[in-house]
Amino acid sequence: MFESIGNETLRTMKILVNVMPKPSVLDPQGAAAAEALKHLGLAGVGRVRIGKVVEIELPDNTEESEIHRAARELLSNPVIEDYSITK
Amino acid sequence: MFESIGNETLRTMKILVNVMPKPSVLDPQGAAAAEALKHLGLAGVGRVRIGKVVEIELPDNTEESEIHRAARELLSNPVIEDYSITK
Numbered sequence: 001m002f003e004s005i006g007n008e009t010l011r012t013m014k015i016l017v018n019v020m021p022k023p024s025v026l027d028p029q030g031a032a033a034a035e036a037l038k039h040l041g042l043a044g045v046g047r048v049r050i051g052k053v054v055e056i057e058l059p060d061n062t063e064e065s066e067i068h069r070a071a072r073e074l075l076s077n078p079v080i081e082d083y084s085i086t087k
Numbered sequence: 088m089f090e091s092i093g094n095e096t097l098r099t100m101k102i103l104v105n106v107m108p109k110p111s112v113l114d115p116q117g118a119a120a121a122e123a124l125k126h127l128g129l130a131g132v133g134r135v136r137i138g139k140v141v142e143i144e145l146p147d148n149t150e151e152s153e154i155h156r157a158a159r160e161l162l163s164n165p166v167i168e169d170y171s172i173t174k
Contacts, residue, residue, distance in 0.1 A: 012133055018140055033141060036161055042153055046099055046144025053105055053140045054120060057133030066129055074123055 011060040015067060016086040019076045020051035051081070098147040102154060103173040106163045107138035138168070 021027045027049050034048035054075050058067070067085055076083040108114045114136050121135035141162050145154070154172060163170040 010131070012131075020140070020142065030141075033162070034143075037143070037157055040157055040161055042145070042149070042157055044097070044099075044146040044149070047142075048144070049142045051140050051142070053107070053138050054117075055107065055134075055136045055138070056121075056124070057135070058129070059131040062129070062131070070124055070127055070129055074127055075120070 012057050013060050013062075013087060015056050015058060017054040017056065017067075017071045017075050018051060018084045018086065019054070019071075019081050020083075021049055022080055022082055025080045099144050100147050100149075100174060102143050102145060104141040104143065104154075104158045104162050105138060105171045105173065106141070106158075106168050107136055107170075109167055109169055112167045 021030070030047070030049040033050060034045050037045045037048065071083045071085060072078060108117075117134070117136040120137060121132050124132045124135065158170045158172060159165060
């Protein structure tokens with residue numbers, strides 16, 4: 001009573017690419033957020049930095065090197081940003 | 088020969104606030120990134136969503152509820168975005 005399923009299920013994973021401004025780069029958006037957080041009553045706020053996060057659905061068998069290439073060449077600007085990849 | 092240090096060291100922590108568009112909200116920036124990733128040769132790219140990440144230095148003793156209030160009222164737009172907090 002088992003039915004065969006014709007379509008092979010492709011396994012996918014979700015990865016996160018975090019792109020942050022390099023520590024040496026001015027981050028005016030982060031500085032503005034820090035001021036606003038202080039005004040909201042969060043005492044003792046230190047440095048605030050704002051970056052972006054890219055969530056990507058990929059096939060399970062995607063090469064790690066391919067992901068790094070995409071992060072480097074497409075998702076970040078290596079001159080002013082660092083990226084990190086989380087699976 | 089020990090010198091006393093007058094300043095008490097304030098312990099700080101770094102928290103990350105991840106702000107992503109809600110699943111039901113169109114994310115044209117993410118869709119554009121998905122197309123670009125395919126052109127770069129990443130086969131099988133699925134959904135791509137782009138959000139922001141805010142890294143905040145705070146005193147260790149900051150109330151969790153204060154952080155949630157800041158994430159809700161200042162760092163995200165609850166109508167179209169969800170946030171999550173990582174310590």
